[in-house]
Amino acid sequence: MPRDGYLYTREVHGLEPGARARVRGWVYRYRDLGSKVFIVLRDPEGILQLVASAEYSPREVLEEARRADIEASIVAEGVVARDPRAPGGVELRLEKLRVVGESRDFPIKGGEGIDYLLDNRHLWIRSRKLTQVWRIRHTVLRAFREYFESRGFWEVSPPILTQAAVEGGATLFKVDFFGDVAYLSQSAQLYLEALIFSLERVWALSPSFRAERSRTRRHLYEYWHLEAEEAWAHMEDEMRTVEELVAYATKRVLDERLEELEQLRQKPERLEPAKKTPYPRITYEEAIERLRKKGFDISYGDDLGADEERALGEDYETPFFITHFPLRIKAFYMKEDPQDPEKALAFDLLVPGVGEIVGGSEREDDYEKLVQHIKMHNLDPRDYEWYLDLRRYGSVPHSGFGLGVERYIMWIAGLDHIRDAIPFPRFRDRLYP
Missing domain, CATH: 3.30.930.10 (Bira Bifunctional Protein; Domain 2)
Known part of the structure; x- marks a missing residue:
């Protein structure tokens, strides 16, 4: 089914290194290491690691990545690379990134009891x-x-x-x-x-x-x-x-x-x-x-x-x-x-x-x-x-x-x-x- 040029995470995993890809979804995991921001994106097909780095990403992309908290919705574009440390051994090195819907202080952080999870x-x-x-x-x-x-x-x-x-x-x-x-x-x-x-x-x-x-x-x-x-x-x-x-x-x-x-x-x-x-x-x-x-x-x-x-x-x-x-x-x-x-x-x-x-x-x-x-x-x-x-x-x-x-x-x-x-x-x- 056409997705306006966006690929599912599963499709990106099948691309060769150096290929370009556009993806969209929600932030599943997030780490800000200063010069690098690691985002694990999830969509209906799976997960994919995105990396914004001062080494190859424009400054505005790195700044936008710092707005992408857990469960924020995002669209992104970048170059496919292999990295055994990434989930599935593939990552997308970002050239473009936009936070569509912010998510500040998502209420489920891990370790909550069943009643809390049912309330949410x-x-x-x-x-x-x-x-x-x-x-x-x-x-x-x-x-x-x-x-x-x-x-x-x-x-x-x-x-x-x-x-x-x-x-x-x-x-x-x-x-x-x-x-x-x-x-x-x-x-x-x-x-x-x-x-x-x-x-x-x-x-x-x-x-x-x-x-x-x-x-x-x-x-x-x-x-x-x-x-x-x-x-x-x-x-x-x-x-x-x-x-x-x-x-x-x-x-x-x-x-x-x-x-x-x-x-x-x-x-x-x-x-x-x-x-x-x-x-x-x-x-x-x-x-x-x-x-x-x-x-x-x-x-x-x-x-x-x-x-x-x-x-x-x-x-x-x-x-x-x-x-x-x-x-x-x-x-x-x-x-x-x-x-x-x-x-x-x-x-x-x-x-x-x-x-x-x-x-x-x-x-x-x-x-x-x-x-x-x-x-x-x-x-x-x-x-x-x-x-x-x-x-x-x-x-x-x-x-x-x-x-x-x-x-x-x-x-x-x-x-x-x-x-x-x-x-x-x-x-x-x-x-x-």
Whole structure:
């Protein structure tokens, strides 16, 4: 893309010594040694050392360089030179320099605590670490879209304001909708189910909101939710779609973002096994047995929490499925297992170190059974009249899933906390910028 004659830092690194280059960006590092000023410039592609020196730079350039404090925006022009002491072994010896936007006493100097950095999130998102994450995130989202395009899915746009719960009323955010009560969407699933009757295979990427009381390293109150629904698909069909999607996106990151993974101190070998499918499968019942052997006090019918999921992940190098959960602990829309009506045709995909990143199931397509499930979960069937209509008029077997984008990013980028997988994280205690 044309940049008015300006090169990205990555392009400058590829030039021969003596070539001329124009660059622009922000000051990442700065040192004033009197007769020389060293500036490390950053832009979306990387970093480059600039040097203003009394030896070869005009006096006004040296003076302007002294105005270029941390995070000032600048444009510069000079001659490319090799220097093993410079980042990447290349520097630009300045002949022209202009400070576009000054930055005096930038408030983040290093060593600040997480609360301070969250208060200044609008500035902290410029950091080199988070920039690498945003680049990986971009590739992941593009890969998801490529996968669905290649498999004949249609992208659709579900609403954010909804009338009823999908995953449980306790985690709904209420909204005053002109005097009536509405809710921020927990999931696009119900609307995607309606759309399969015209498009058959659909997907959406949209925000979801969960007012959960827990605040852990893998929870957000607003997150990006990748969801898909397929008509005529059973649980095994949907599991294949999920593992193919995750494997495809992981391969794209390994193909395109090795440098970013290296900057984040991640070894590509950790992700290599995830390129190969099928992924391992265990049942919920088998998972409970394994956890008991690992010393967990857990019974059949208990939910699997973060600690349990992490312990199960220790047995795998790849993502893995847990299937056939007890029907009573899963959502109302999940289909009974014909072989055992006490179990749901449901699955979760877990990744080592993080836990669940995907939840999916075959959907209950029988009208009477769906009504029973709604009542079993203490919900009012009248709130789901339009959803029940989907079972009255041309119901078909169908399945779907939801993938938490930030949890996937957290795993693939090796992040300690989910807050660094999204530019502006939302937590219960306070709304940061």
